[in-house]
Amino acid sequence: MFNIGDKVVYPMHGAGIIESIEEKEILGERQxxxxxxxxxxxxxxxxxxxxxxxxxLREVVDESTVERVLERMRSGEVNDTTNWNRRYRANLxxxxxxxxxxxxxxxRSLMLREEEKGLSTGERKMLENAKQIxxxxxxxxxxxxxxxxxxxxxxxxxxxxN
Numbered sequence: 812m813f814n815i816g817d818k819v820v821y822p823m824h825g826a827g828i829i830e831s832i833e834e835k836e837i838l839g840e841r842q843x844x845x846x847x848x849x850x851x852x853x854x855x856x857x858x859x860x861x862x863x864x865x866x867x868l869r870e871v872v873d874e875s876t877v878e879r880v881l882e883r884m885r886s887g888e889v890n891d892t893t894n895w896n897r898r899y900r901a902n903l904x905x906x907x908x909x910x911x912x913x914x915x916x917x918x919r920s921l922m923l924r925e926e927e928k929g930l931s932t933g934e935r936k937m938l939e940n941a942k943q944i945x946x947x948x949x950x951x952x953x954x955x956x957x958x959x960x961x962x963x964x965x966x967x968x969x970x971x972x973n
Contacts, residue, residue, distance in 0.1 A: 813845060813863075818871035818951045822909030823940075824856060825849055825947030826871050832860070851947045851957055867909040871951045880911050884919045884967050899933060906941055911948055917941040922968045 813819055813829050820826045827847035834843050835857070844857040845868075858868060872880070902921070905913035921938040924930060930938060942964065949960040 812860075813868070813870075819845075819847065820869050820871055820909060820911075820944075820948055821847065821856060821858060822867045823907060823944070825851060825944040826951045827856060827947070828951070830855075833857075849947060850950050851943055869909060871948055872911050874952065876911065877949065877952050880915045881963070881967055883912060884915050884964070895931060895934075899937070902934075902937060902941075906937070906944065911945070914941055914945050918945050918964065919968055922965075926969070 815829055815831060817829045818826060819829060827849040829845050830848050831846045832843055833846055834841060843860040845860065845863070847856045847858060848854075849856060858866060902917045905917050908914075918938065918941045921930060921934055921941065924934070925938065942961070946957060946960040946964065949955060949963065950957055953960070955963070
């Protein structure tokens, strides 16, 4: 159970702060919801309390985990299959996991692929989404501004590649 003010990650959507816990009736069913404010895009998301485990809602990572993620982005190998469809499905599975390391792997591999060969429209959209998810967590974990988090990721991946 999370509390108001907790920083949490909603897989495939990103990190946010729980602003309230409300009971609502939707489609004739009353249930409690976490109301999360997402710092990027200034969006609010309602997550049913009964679905928290199945959704994979988790706390934002700590500073030492952020450091390990950034180090992995600096030193990780890119293991991309040439088959676009397989690569896309593998990356989608990584993003759905909600694991910050997996999302960071998707960001790194797609950024490097974009530099080397360019991306298809689908992969470009996936890169944007993965970056938003990763950056939203970095913003909350490190208390950064969105622009600072974007620069941090770009510097790490682009510098590593050049």
